[in-house]
Amino acid sequence: MTSGTLERSAAYWNKQAASEERWSVPVDAAAIARAREGDWSIILTPDKTVPRGWFPADLSDTRLLALAGSGGQQAPVLAAAGAQVTVFDLSEGQLSKDRQVADRDGLDLRIEQGDMADLSRFEDASFDLVVNPCSVCFVAEVEPVWREVSRVLRPGGRLMTGFINPLFFLFDHDTPGADRLQAQFPLPYDSNSPELRDRALALGVDEFSHSLDTLIGGQMRAGLHLIDMYEDNWPGADLAIDALTPLYIATLAQKPL
Ligand SMILES: C[S@@+](CC[C@H](N)C(=O)[O-])C[C@H]1O[C@@H](n2cnc3c(N)ncnc32)[C@H](O)[C@@H]1O
Secondary structure: OOHHHHHHHHHHHHHHHHOOOHHHOOOOHHHHHHHHOOOOOOEOOOOOEOOHHHOOOOOOOOEEEEEOOOOOOHHHHHHHOOOEEEEEEOOHHHHHHHHHHHHHHOOOEEEEEOOOOOOOOOOOOOEEEEEEOOOHHHOOOOHHHHHHHHHHEEEEEEEEEEEEOHHHHHOOOOOOOOOOOOOOOOOOOEOOOHHHHHHHHHHOOOOEOOOHHHHHHHHHHOOOEEEEEEEEOOOOOOOHHHHOOOOEEEEEEEOOO
């Protein structure tokens, strides 16, 4: 990935965190107290909660990597539920939200800053579970991420990830006045392509649709076995397409024993 992409992504997410946007609002102390009592849920996509059956019955002793998963939401809840959580993210602003919740509520969180395509600081088979909320649209290539996840998972370990259906990127959801149901962009959408550079610079962040081949097939080629999936909508977002079809996907995959 170009360093420009990483720099823009970090700056964009630092700004999101500073303005407490949707993905950067930390959970409150009551949510942490409930999680400590076993009453918790998380999301990987905008709305539906992850089925509880995707997690081990007991999270204690689960070595969990919240990958590109900061913002003070999933990681502290999972730590309060008993997991040994490492939260890893590119954005210091986003990570500061997790630090804030950990300090406020006395949680033990390991906080690491970096690019999700490079998990080299973690040893092979060092996690039981990788939880990756919607984020791979910010990396130019997704298969290196799946390969790294597969490497750091122990045999029998699981990856749960949320991502955007590539069809979302056919449309212009951002330009005021655009016909938002008219297909505008060829796929795969790639912010690094010359015709999309100006748009990416205006949005302040690079985005990549990827293909279902790399998003789902790529997990299998990385050595993971698909176990389950679901689709989701984003109710409340100003997205014309959302009334017509779900465009978010979550998958659960396992590294064979
Ligand atoms: C939509 S947010 C996901 C976290 C959020 N708490 C949620 O519920 O979805 C996307 C996250 O991806 C992170 N991110 C973007 N590019 C990244 C990269 N190359 N490596 C690691 N994290 C990245 C952002 O900093 C941001 O925290």
